[in-house]
Amino acid sequence: MSQPVLDVQGLSVNFRTSHGVVNAVEDLSFQIGEGETVAIVGESGSGKSTAALALLRLIPDPPGKIVSGSVRLDGTELLTLSESEIRHIRGFKIAMIFQDPMMALNPVYTIERQIGEVLQLHLGMSRRERLLEAIELLRLVGVPAPEERVQQYPHNLSGGMRQRVMIAMALACRPRLLIADEPTTALDVTVQAQVLDLIQGLKDKFGMAVMLITHDLGIVAETADRVVVMYTGRKVEEGSVTEIFDDLRHPYTRGLLGAAKWEEGDGDMLREIPGTVPSPFDMPTGCSFQPRCPLAEARCLSDRPGLETFAPGREVRCFIAGEARS
Amino acid sequence: MRKATGVFILRRMLQLIPVVIAIAALNFLLLHMTPGDAADILAGQMGHATVEFTQQLRQEFGLDRPLYEQFAIYLGKLLTFDLGMSHIQQTPVIELILGRLPATLILMVAAITISVVLGVILGVSAARRQGTITDNLISVTALIVYATPAFWLGLMLIVLFSIILDILPSGGMMQVGAGLTGIDHVLDVARHLILPATTLGLFYVAIYTRLMRASMLEVYGLDFIVTARAKGLSEGQIAWTHAMRNALLPVITLAGVQIGHLLGGSILIETVFGWPGLGRLVFDALLQRDLNLLLGILFISSVVVILANLVVDLLYGLLDPRIVHK
Amino acid sequence: MKRFHIFWFRFRRNRAAAGGAVVLAAILALAAFGPVLYDVDPFEMVGRPFMLPFDRYPLGTDVAGRDILAGIVHGARVSLMIGVLASVAATIVGVTFGAVAGYYGGKIDDILMRTTEFFLCIPSFVLAVVLVAIFQPDVVTVTIAIAVVSWPSVARLARGEFISHRDREYVLGCRAIGMPDWEIILLQIMPNALPPIIVVSSLMVATAILTESGLSFLGLSDPNLVSWGYMIGVARTVLRSAWWMAAIPGAMILITVLAINLVGEGLNDALNPKLRK
Numbered sequence: 001m002s003q004p005v006l007d008v009q010g011l012s013v014n015f016r017t018s019h020g021v022v023n024a025v026e027d028l029s030f031q032i033g034e035g036e037t038v039a040i041v042g043e044s045g046s047g048k049s050t051a052a053l054a055l056l057r058l059i060p061d062p063p064g065k066i067v068s069g070s071v072r073l074d075g076t077e078l079l080t081l082s083e084s085e086i087r088h089i090r091g092f093k094i095a096m097i098f099q100d101p102m103m104a105l106n107p108v109y110t111i112e113r114q115i116g117e118v119l120q121l122h123l124g125m126s127r128r129e130r131l132l133e134a135i136e137l138l139r140l141v142g143v144p145a146p147e148e149r150v151q152q153y154p155h156n157l158s159g160g161m162r163q164r165v166m167i168a169m170a171l172a173c174r175p176r177l178l179i180a181d182e183p184t185t186a187l188d189v190t191v192q193a194q195v196l197d198l199i200q201g202l203k204d205k206f207g208m209a210v211m212l213i214t215h216d217l218g219i220v221a222e223t224a225d226r227v228v229v230m231y232t233g234r235k236v237e238e239g240s241v242t243e244i245f246d247d248l249r250h251p252y253t254r255g256l257l258g259a260a261k262w263e264e265g266d267g268d269m270l271r272e273i274p275g276t277v278p279s280p281f282d283m284p285t286g287c288s289f290q291p292r293c294p295l296a297e298a299r300c301l302s303d304r305p306g307l308e309t310f311a312p313g314r315e316v317r318c319f320i321a322g323e324a325r326s
Numbered sequence: 327m328r329k330a331t332g333v334f335i336l337r338r339m340l341q342l343i344p345v346v347i348a349i350a351a352l353n354f355l356l357l358h359m360t361p362g363d364a365a366d367i368l369a370g371q372m373g374h375a376t377v378e379f380t381q382q383l384r385q386e387f388g389l390d391r392p393l394y395e396q397f398a399i400y401l402g403k404l405l406t407f408d409l410g411m412s413h414i415q416q417t418p419v420i421e422l423i424l425g426r427l428p429a430t431l432i433l434m435v436a437a438i439t440i441s442v443v444l445g446v447i448l449g450v451s452a453a454r455r456q457g458t459i460t461d462n463l464i465s466v467t468a469l470i471v472y473a474t475p476a477f478w479l480g481l482m483l484i485v486l487f488s489i490i491l492d493i494l495p496s497g498g499m500m501q502v503g504a505g506l507t508g509i510d511h512v513l514d515v516a517r518h519l520i521l522p523a524t525t526l527g528l529f530y531v532a533i534y535t536r537l538m539r540a541s542m543l544e545v546y547g548l549d550f551i552v553t554a555r556a557k558g559l560s561e562g563q564i565a566w567t568h569a570m571r572n573a574l575l576p577v578i579t580l581a582g583v584q585i586g587h588l589l590g591g592s593i594l595i596e597t598v599f600g601w602p603g604l605g606r607l608v609f610d611a612l613l614q615r616d617l618n619l620l621l622g623i624l625f626i627s628s629v630v631v632i633l634a635n636l637v638v639d640l641l642y643g644l645l646d647p648r649i650v651h652k
Numbered sequence: 653m654k655r656f657h658i659f660w661f662r663f664r665r666n667r668a669a670a671g672g673a674v675v676l677a678a679i680l681a682l683a684a685f686g687p688v689l690y691d692v693d694p695f696e697m698v699g700r701p702f703m704l705p706f707d708r709y710p711l712g713t714d715v716a717g718r719d720i721l722a723g724i725v726h727g728a729r730v731s732l733m734i735g736v737l738a739s740v741a742a743t744i745v746g747v748t749f750g751a752v753a754g755y756y757g758g759k760i761d762d763i764l765m766r767t768t769e770f771f772l773c774i775p776s777f778v779l780a781v782v783l784v785a786i787f788q789p790d791v792v793t794v795t796i797a798i799a800v801v802s803w804p805s806v807a808r809l810a811r812g813e814f815i816s817h818r819d820r821e822y823v824l825g826c827r828a829i830g831m832p833d834w835e836i837i838l839l840q841i842m843p844n845a846l847p848p849i850i851v852v853s854s855l856m857v858a859t860a861i862l863t864e865s866g867l868s869f870l871g872l873s874d875p876n877l878v879s880w881g882y883m884i885g886v887a888r889t890v891l892r893s894a895w896w897m898a899a900i901p902g903a904m905i906l907i908t909v910l911a912i913n914l915v916g917e918g919l920n921d922a923l924n925p926k927l928r929k
Contacts, residue, residue, distance in 0.1 A: 058555050084560075091558035103549035107648055108571045118557050153647040169557070348770050356786060473858065473910035475865050478884055478902030485895040583772070590777025594866050598888070608778070612785055612870060624782050628774045635773070 003075060004031035005176050005209035006055070011069030013047075013054050013233075015280075016062060022280040024050045024064070026233045032177065032209040037200070039212045039224035039241075041256065045277040047233035048213045052179045055211075056094055057086050074176060092122040095170035099182035101162035105154040111138070111165055112150045118172045137168040141198060160191035167198060174206055181213045196223055217257055221245060226313065229253050232277065232288040235307065236317045243314060249321040251293050287318070295320055331640070338636055347401070349628045353621050354400050358393075409622035414614045419622035422607060427626070429499060430603030432515075433592055434585075436523035441530030442581055446574065448531070449538020453573075454565050456543065464535060471532040477594040480525035484598070487521060494521050497600035522599040526591055530584065534577050541573035548572075575646055582638030586631040662922035669918020675911040683732045686725035694722040694878040705896060714883070714897055715890055724904055727880040731908065734795050734879075735861040741799035742860075743806050743853040750810025751837050751845075755818050765811065768804045776801035780863060784872040791874050794867060798860050809852055813845035847923035855916040858909045865905050880905050 013025040025047045032038045040048045053059050054066055057078065071078045073093055078086060098104040106114060115137060116130035125133060131150070138146035141164040154162055163183060170178055180199060184192035200223055203210050212224060220227055220241065227244045229237040229252065237250040248254055255273035275292040278284055284291050290300040299319055307317045391399075403410070409419035452464040471479075488496035495518050500506070506514050545551065546569060554568045589604075596605025604623055611619040643649045692698065695718060703713040711720035753764035783797040817823060818841070826836045865881030867873060873882050880901040887897035 053552075056556055058552065087558045087560060089558070090556055096553075096556040098549060098553065100549060104553045106550040106554070106568050106572070108646060109568075110647075117559070121558055155648050166553075345770060345773060349774065352774075356782060359786060469913065470906070470910060473913055474906050475862055475869075475881075475884075475902060475909075477866060477869055478898065478905065481884070481888060481891055481898050482895075482902070484891060485899075489892055489895070586773065586775040587777070589775040590780075593777060593781065594869065597870065608781060609870060612781070612872070615785070617782075617786060620782050620785055624774070624778050627778050631775055632773055 002033070004033045005036075005074060006032040006211070007070075007072040007075075008051075008055070009070040009072075011051065011054060011071060012067045013050055013059055013064060014067050015064050017281075019281050024233050024280070025054060028069070028230075028233075028235055030228050030235070030238065032211055034209060035203060035207050036225045037203065037210040037212055037223055039214055039220040039227045040230060041214060041217065041220060041227055042230035043215060043256075043277055045232075045280075046230040048230050049181055050233075051230070052096070052181055052211065052213055055177075055179065056090050056096065057081075058090075088122070091118050091170075091175075092173045093175055094177045094179065095173070095175040096179040096181065097163070097166045097170050097183050100186045101159060101166050102154065102186070104166055105162060107154055110151055110153055111157075115150075115165070115169045115172055118169060122173045133172070134168075137172055138165070140171070140202075141165075141168045142194075143168070159187050160195060163187060163191075163195050164198065167195075167202070171202060171206070175208060177209045177211065178203070179211045179213070182215070183212070184219065185214075185216070192219075199223070215256075229256070232280075232283065234288070234317065235315070236289070238313065238315045240313065249310075249316045250318050251295050251320075252289050255292070331643070334643075335636070335640070338639065342632055342636070345632060346629060349625060350401055350404055351397070353625050354397050356624075357400075357618075357621055404625075409625065410618050412611075412616055412619040412622075414616045415619070419619050420626075422619060423604065423622055423626050426602060426604050426607045427630075428603075429601060430589070430592055430596070430605065431630075432519065433522055433526065433596065433601055433603060434588055436519055437526035437530070437588060437592070438581065438585075440523055440527035441534055442577065444527070444531045445534025446538050446570065446577065448535040449577075450542055450565055450570055450573070452535065452539045453542035453546070454561070461539075465539070468532040468535045471528050472536070474529070476525055476529050476591055477598050479528060480522065480595055480598040483521055483525055496521075497598075499602050518601075522595050522601050525598070526588065526595045529591065530581075530588065533580070533584075537580060538573060538577055541576050542569055545569045545573045571645070575642070578638065578642050578645060582635050582642070585634040585638070586628075589627050589631060659922050666918045666921055668914050669921070672911040672914025672918065675907060676915055679728060679908050679911065680732065682725060683728040686728060690722060690725050692719045692722035694718060694726045696722075698722075705900075711900055712896070715886060715894075720883070720897065720900060723878045723883050724880070724901060726878050727883060727901065728904070728908075730791070730874075730877050730879040731861050731864060731881075731905070734791065734798065734864045735857045738795045738798035738802060738860040738864075739853050739856040741795065742802035742856060743849065745799065746803035746806025747810045747849060749803070749807040750812075751814050751842070753807070754811035754814025755833070755837055755841070757815070757818070761811070764807070768807045771801070771804045774801075777863065777866065780867060781870065781872065784867055789867075789872045789874055791877065794864060794873060797867075798863050801863070802856055802860060806849065806852060806856070810845065810849055813848060814841060817841045817844055848920075851916060851920040851923060854919055855913060858912040858916065861905065861909055861912070 008031070009029045011025055011028040012023065015022045015024050028047075028051055030038065030040075040051065042048050050059065050064075055071055055078070057066070059066060066079060069079065073089065078089060081089070112131055112134050115134040116125075116127075119125040119130045119133055134150050135146045138149055143149050143161060143164050149157070149161070149165075154165070157165065178199070183199065184195050187195060196219060199210065199212075202208070212219070214220060224241050226240050227238065228235055229244070229250065231252050237244070237248070237253050239247075244253065245257075248257065252273070258273070273292055274294075278288060278291065284301075286302050287293070287296070287300045287305050290296040293300065297320065303319075305317050305319045307315050308321060309315050310321075407420050409423070411417070412419050412422055415422065448464050448468070452461045455461045484496045487494040495501070497518075499518050500511065500514050501518075542565075551564060551569060554564045559568070592603065593605035593608050595601070596603045597609045600606065604627060608620065608623055610616075611623070697717040698719045699708060699713050699717050701713055701715050701717040703709060703717075705712040705720075709719050709721060711724065714720055714723070749764050749768060753761040753768075780797040780801050783800060784793055787793040787797075814837075823836060823840060826840050831840075864873075864879065865884070868879045868881030869885040869888075871882075871885060873879050883901040884898045887894065887901075891898060
């Protein structure tokens with residue numbers, strides 16, 4: 001495989017709070033190649049959104065801080081860039097879309113202004129060029145009547161249309177990497193599929209890498225090439241989408257899959273994960289998943305499991321990974 | 327869009343009618359509570375306050391009719407802007423007021439401009455440097471100014487700038503007897519305006535600084551700020567465009583609410599600086615116990631406040647596209 | 653008792669509020685005992701006019717040879733008394749309006765709130781000036797005039813509080829067992845709605861003192877009582893030769909109002925911790 005678009009190695013993010021230091025992301029490594037979609041999966045509090053913000057160096061500091069690791073985009077190290085250099089990466093080489101498109105767009109500016117801002121900032125387009133390009137981008141993401149829509153405000157648009165606008169804004173500079181943080185969670189079910197199809201189609205068209213953050217394994221199955229499962233800031237399992245769905249090895253992944261099936265209304269298969277994600281201030285000893293793990297043994301309570309590599313791109317953080325096949 | 331705004335203005339004007347009638351009713355009520363009616367006063371002035379003559383005057387003025395009839399007459403007169411006579415100055419009240427209104431409006435507009443502009447700049451600066459010395463300095467100063475009686479502050483500013491430093495005039499609206507015209511006249515008035523407008527505005531600078539700071543901090547917690555950062559905008563650009571435009575909305579609302587308060591404050595400030603506006607008229611009316619004139623000023627200033635609120639509402643509609651004028 | 657301890661703990665932790673409380677206590681002591689301890693008639697001509705501070709009298713004499721310190725001491729009493737009484741009156745009226753409007757809603761709410769908003773339209777200081785001018789300035793009319801222009805903001809706040817409470821379970825429960833409305837309003841909802849109202853009316857004392865000083869600066873004060881605003885008004889004409897005569901009473905107003913505001917905000921933090929940003 002050629003050089004990956006995104007190469008994250010040993011990324012760790014801390015938050016200093018009045019109650020002590022919290023490891024929000026710990027020793028995270030993964031890669032995304034050109035035209036590839038990697039899903040980052042986990043419950044809320046697993047550190048997946050923090051990891052995404054860390055790639056853009058958007059962790060609020062204080063209290064957050066990237067303490068170690070390396071983030072390379074097409075071979076360029078991002079963590080050592082100056083503030084103005086990283087600003088030129090944001091929105092230009094790496095773009096991001098968010099969960100709630102109502103909240104993510106500024107309510108007092110027109111669509112033209114909000115898309116045009118990126119074009120002016122990174123491509124130095126004139127006012128007229130920006131307007132034409134914004135209309136073109138809206139057409140690209142399937143917004144009907146883009147000439148009218150471009151003059152409107154976010155509140156004039158439906159949720160699905162707003163997310164399309166967000167995507168248009170993100171794609172304005174043809175980025176190398178698109179980070180989509182729960183892009184469909186706030187949308188109606190019927191609209192969800194349209195937006196996902198749109199992202200997939202545009203990814204193929206532009207040869208982007210896509211980092212898809214989600215807790216919905218149904219979406220993962222349909223759109224992702226590879227999957228990274230995170231729990232309490234750590235990667236617990238990684239594999240291709242087939243490996244994850246047919247040969248999952250971590251009890252947490254199995255729990256997630258159980259929860260996903262429950263969401264589909266398959267009552268008999270209900271296997272929700274008991275308990276909740278532990279508080280970052282009160283981490284259990286040993287494996288952080290052990291209090292909720294149906295297979296936990298004595299060593300899980302005392303020792304922290306390391307990441308075990310089974311094959312290139314196939315890793316599991318569990319002592320009993322070998323036996324935990326379903 | 328323009329037509330909708332026109333309809334909105336018309337509707338708002340119609341809504342004002344009952345308020346204006348209510349103000350007229352209050353005025354009428356207060357007029358009747360004043361010891362001695364117009365007939366007594368007039369008879370006294372004419373020097374033959376016999377019972378018969380006063381009674382005759384009462385009939386002429388309609389003062390012997392039932393109260394509701396008198397109110398109807400009073401309303402009818404108001405419709406033609408007849409606020410009665412100032413018996414002391416022997417001039418129609420409306421003439422006296424209209425002669426002084428422009429000076430008050432100039433002072434108010436200058437004070438509002440100073441307070442909103444300075445308040446926004448200081449509030450944004452404090453919020454951007456939350457917790458630093460700059461922030462604390464701005465916040466403490468705002469707290470102190472907020473507790474300062476404006477008329478006293480005016481006197482102290484006169485001591486400093488007119489008496490000790492001798493760089494600004496201590497009172498009046500223009501240099502007496504200089505006979506300046508054109509641009510020189512405007513500059514002269516502006517020079518005389520500096521101290522009173524600053525004095526009147528400073529209290530509101532304190533309020534808007536505090537409000538703007540709190541409002542900015544709230545806006546900083548919203549998702550579209552993260553979007554703006556992810557687009558590659560600098561913190562300065564974000565503060566002065568995306569964040570400021572949204573944080574401004576509650577400040578504008580409050581500024582509208584406080585126009586009445588500002589007008590009240592201008593009475594005191596005009597007295598301090600000898601500014602020839604409504605405030606000075608109030609002061610003179612108080613000295614001469616010219617109650618009819620005082621009530622006329624109350625009525626007209628209430629109407630001014632209501633109209634100013636209408637203007638602020640329209641301005642708010644321009645700043646917040648979510649407001650639809652139906 | 654325990655609630656009071658929590659309140660006291662939170663309040664004390666706020667250093668600005670604690671400082672404000674100390675200063676306010678000193679001013680209250682000045683108002684209460686000052687006129688007794690410094691027994692000088694503030695209207696009496698005690699010496700030559702325009703005497704400098706620290707000469708024969710601690711703060712000097714004014715244009716008419718009156719002892720300025722005596723004026724400050726007696727003025728403290730007037731300013732604080734009018735400020736507190738006007739706020740109490742405004743709070744009672746405002747809470748009554750707001751409680752009835754918020755609890756009953758509908759037409760009653762409509763009428764009461766229209767009235768409130770009408771009063772918010774009128775420039776409050778102008779109305780206060782007119783009221784005092786019509787009814788002759790004395791302590792009572794000044795207090796009433798300030799209360800008349802201050803109650804609407806309390807009414808709005810109280811209405812909001814009562815609306816947020818009127819459909820809660822405990823209120824529905826009271827209604828179900830047939831408790832009369834006045835009892836629900838006064839004994840059930842009021843204790844819960846009171847904390848934010850207390851904060852607003854304590855801050856209102858500061859505004860009332862500012863309004864009173866403005867009125868007496870214009871000469872609209874009780875002619876038999878000296879007040880800080882009146883002293884500034886008298887000194888205004890001699891600003892050029894004796895600026896301290898205006899500066900001293902104004903500084904007293906500033907310190908008093910600042911102390912009240914600090915205490916009020918401390919109360920806010922201590923009573924309504926969730927409102928803290």
